[in-house]
Amino acid sequence: MSSNTLKEKFEKELSIGIQLFDNKAFNSAFHHFERAHILGQPHYWRHVKSHYWMLRVGLKIRSFREITGQIVRIIGSAGSLVGKYPTGNTGGANVSPFKTMPIPDDLKPYLE
Template sequence: MTKLSLKEKYLEELEQGKQLFDNKDYFPAFYHFERAHILGQPHYFRHVRSHYWMLRVGIKKAQFREIVGQIIRIFGSVGSLFGQYPVGNTGGANVSPFKPMPIPEDLKPYLEQ
């Protein structure tokens, strides 16, 4: 079995989230966007893209806190350009945007590439 690259795994998580989003399965979609966020943090555009999709979930679910939190995080994603981001942070408004978090075991190999 060929191991995916970091970018490929990021895109896989993002696509799974988008498919669930299209089916109005917002809770599991958000989970995959969080996983994409963890993988995308080191890369500015991937980082912003994961927050964009989380924002879309917040809008669909009419969650004011999530909407505001994601807008703030989209602007804060600029830290990725300078290598400044909390490793493992899932990116949702339910956690501090500055809090490092444990990386899920299955995602660690992609971030060690």
């Protein structure tokens, strides 16, 4: 699939997450930000954007672990500029920022 389709899918996941965030459904929003993260990793600004929204969830739920984890990950997003990132990683503070993870089957076609 084209990168345009990848961008559209990223934007859709992010948009769903933002809508849930606005409705204070923070756990559900975070899930969609994780999916956006998987799709956004190859592109620096999309990668940063997904971490930004995860940081906002961390702030809303007052999770020190998530807040600090996202700040570190926003800085580490620079790896996308040189193609260094763990594919499939969901981006939350609950997983190592270096751990490669399986890509969900429905997202695989966008990353091929």
